[in-house]
Amino acid sequence: MKVGEINTPALLVDSNVFTENISHMSAARPGTSLRPHVKAFKSSYLAKELVAAGHENFCCATIREMEGMAAAGLGKDLLLANQTLNSERLKKLIDGGSARVTVAVDSEETIQAAKIGGVSEVLIDVDVGMPRCGCHPNEAGELAEKARAVGLNVRGVMGYEGHLMHQKDQQKRDMGMARSIKKLETAHAEVGGEVISGGGTGTWESNNLVTELQAGSYVLMDTEYARQDLPFQQGLFLLTTVISVSGRGHAVLDGGLKALAMDSGPPSLVGKGEIMYCADEHTGITGNSWKVGNRVLLRPAHIDPTISKHEVMHLVEKVSETDDSPVIDTWPIDLRGW
């Protein structure tokens, strides 16, 4: 299949950009010093490319992602970097026998759920500044004791400084980073274990505490991340078709907000012109001359929730407006849903 034959709207991955992003990160964080986060791309097929680059351990945000990675034969060392109370599905996953499963815990309830689910390894999830999951750093040691008391092996700690990922001010980022690192260090000193897991694309270079970096977005990059001074490029595009051209000066594309996440703003148009609006199944564009049938590329603002709206991504050598090269591969987005 050639790019011109793809039914639109459809996601395209630029293979050159993708490969360079992976290489760049692998040089800094080889092997298990990177634990790629599959939540960014929700595809075990894409994950296999990371395995080929030497990264065999993965982070997941949902049990569905854990189940899918195990089913795809990528269960060597899977971390559910999130809390769950679903002992039943943990148990099924563990009984399946095809994955080493570690889960994050931050409460007695989640420790209990892990125990009942037959999980044997956990990380203590620590709040390092972002108001999400994680216990207070001072409570981490006590939680670890509770986990060990019920027979769980505490591999170490986890802390995600999500509040710093998009901090563009270097000084503020450095100060925040120092505080977060101190919290995670404090917790780790109490908890013990060999794993300190955390960080992400935005702090890939500044987080030098973690023994494994939980980055995922770097493989295809967001618009928000692209505004920062990072060495990774945007490699994901929505391919659309002009289905209507108005005498009023606008054209209409056949992909809209059901195909593009809008939480970080509208997509950007590749080439001349501007986005007018995104509706359910349409994007209105203006500021150029288009003809019905033209193909137009959009750059999604936020890749994680954009990818999770689609069934597949098509890998092409180099994405451009006029590209009609062969599709190298089509990756099912098999880890979406819950």
Next chain:
Amino acid sequence: MKVGEINTPALLVDSNVFTENISHMSAARPGTSLRPHVKAFKSSYLAKELVAAGHENFCCATIREMEGMAAAGLGKDLLLANQTLNSERLKKLIDGGSARVTVAVDSEETIQAAKIGGVSEVLIDVDVGMPRCGCHPNEAGELAEKARAVGLNVRGVMGYEGHLMHQKDQQKRDMGMARSIKKLETAHAEVGGEVISGGGTGTWESNNLVTELQAGSYVLMDTEYARQDLPFQQGLFLLTTVISVSGRGHAVLDGGLKALAMDSGPPSLVGKGEIMYCADEHTGITGNSWKVGNRVLLRPAHIDPTISKHEVMHLVEKVSETDDSPVIDTWPIDLRGW
């Protein structure tokens, strides 16, 4: 299965509200005077409930929706209320023989695509004020001639006054409505045919020109529509579980922006408390006391793109925070994707 046994995050439909919404609309627009738009709910299973209420003709926004409705045995009279250039899939759909297919056209290219695809019936799509698809009202007659010249049966016109759907100012809505209706009337006078298709939930009462109303959102309602003075109630909820409670005063739910469309803003919390943020797989809430394991309901701001993120919706008699009644039915969301 009981509500308490549902894996979260998950969509719940309040059966009482759903039934009342359908009854109310059916009383005003019985049978084929309503052509429900499946884009709102993307489920042939839900669509069957509308058939049971007397509505056998449907609108679709994508070829995938058309294909799915035909496959589900609901192909009595399907309108693709959108432009397409995909002759190949139109041809497969028509050759399948299980649907009467009408498509909207607004250009020579879309007429040509319909012809090549073996479509025999079209509507002329007219721009009635919203900058989306549709030809100028003055060009509708000429387009109809071109369609007839290649052997297509022109059933009539279609025009969607989407720019007025959320207009809360009665006077502005009335003035806009008068202008839109005049445009569609003008076009229809030139085009002929017995069908005048258009309108939606927001103009369900004021659009008295259309022979068939293209409403879909009314069945479960959006927050945006709910702010207007409409007789339909919100019947869709995201059921979530509290997976973490912080000493800082917030709790974290296991559903976030991958489970909720954010284009019309964040969801609202059912019960006491406030939404702090939605992240990919989490929603932070504050202003109440929650315990790990509590179930919390969210009302999505925009139902169409929220539903299209999920695999199923669960029908329950009456959705409430403490509800643990049996699940009446589970509807697959089988029409999503492209």
